[in-house]
Amino acid sequence: MFTQTLTPTFSDTDALGHINNTRIPVWFELGRNDVCRLFTPDLDPRHWVLILARMEIEYRAELFFNAPIEMRTGISRIGTSSFTVEQTLHQHGRLGAEGRTVMIHFDHAAKQARPIPDAIREALEGHRIAAAEAAT
């Protein structure tokens, strides 16, 4: 499991005084940097081999501007060419949001899915979590 501490920006808030729902996908994308590095170690976008197929987010409690947010990122499913990233955000120890994204190992030139290579599959296994574990 990867962990990261986020500092909200004022522009992450909205007129209801809390973090806007559209910011969570951006933070989750930041959290997935650690996963993308397993596929593209130098994180150079010209060598990118992943594409996002699906995103789900449950908003559990309001998140606020003025306190750090703990993000956890793990892998809950590994298929032939796709896998599922499971992520959570906690603030003051309380679950604010949890979500998952289905990523596909993808050849951007050929516009085709490709099986996940064994070495990367093993690396992903090292970060495996159950959905429930991330949300606790």
Add this chain to the structure above:
Amino acid sequence: MFTQTLTPTFSDTDALGHINNTRIPVWFELGRNDVCRLFTPDLDPRHWVLILARMEIEYRAELFFNAPIEMRTGISRIGTSSFTVEQTLHQHGRLGAEGRTVMIHFDHAAKQARPIPDAIREALEGHRIAAAEAAT
């Protein structure tokens, strides 16, 4: 069903040359303005009575910067205090993304869900679509 035509901004793209996944939730939020107006006709955030509980998006095909995008927004489920908004994005007639959000009629002062008033329920019914209909 509500429809809107979107013009992408250069900042909506990413280094893969297409629209970044995190922009779709922002466009869908824009599309829900029409739904929010049924609850808060003047759209004044101080009178806001909705909260977002859940979001799901399926990314079906790449969307690009240099052509308009058609957004459709309808209601696919109406419960006691919650309802589901179903939305799609098409570019050049091709489905690029579809998604749904669960919204809750919510008292922000009391921090509690409230039944959807009958008049608003009727207005929502007027925009009812099947999930399949939006994605066609």
Add this chain to the structure above:
Amino acid sequence: MFTQTLTPTFSDTDALGHINNTRIPVWFELGRNDVCRLFTPDLDPRHWVLILARMEIEYRAELFFNAPIEMRTGISRIGTSSFTVEQTLHQHGRLGAEGRTVMIHFDHAAKQARPIPDAIREALEGHRIAAAEAAT
């Protein structure tokens, strides 16, 4: 002068109840699409020949979520390889923000500025405004 009507998104607001300052550069970038089309008629990012050198924005009055915003975009200076885009935002007839960006005609492969071709220079001239005119 180009004009466009913007519909704010809820995520454009911040916890002070108004439009967040960081959204104005995004709207101005959208407004410059019309200028970029003079250089790259199909707006294909792979044929892009512009780069942004400088941005200035004056925040004149609060802008709010629940009313349309009128954006005006014109050209206030045309140099050898650079030019200045002058832009304003009005809501309810009141000036909310004005700004300018210095754009450079740029060869992204050679990483070098290039003189603005005569035909484009003439097209830019057709949209020339004085800074004061945009802000009125």
Add this chain to the structure above:
Amino acid sequence: MFTQTLTPTFSDTDALGHINNTRIPVWFELGRNDVCRLFTPDLDPRHWVLILARMEIEYRAELFFNAPIEMRTGISRIGTSSFTVEQTLHQHGRLGAEGRTVMIHFDHAAKQARPIPDAIREALEGHRIAAAEAAT
């Protein structure tokens, strides 16, 4: 002078393969959190006493996704009720962008500027830099 290390998100890039110009104002807003804390120690938006009057950014060199970015934030001018925040971004030791914002000590209820209290003025002095110093 305050310093912060930023990790770019994929959504910070654009189709030209570098960091999009509209992300710099967001990062600079994050960097100003440290300055805002001098005015509102708990960073609660309900006690906010600042407003942004003006922003200027010079884009000096491309910034990229796959390396950390060093942000420096200092104070270059302190007036009666306003002050200027000077900021820079460096990547691989190279200046990518520099900018400044004019902030006003502001009473959001009365919608009026207020003199900067002496204690805060002293705290601001402790972070004073010359514009040239930040950009070095």
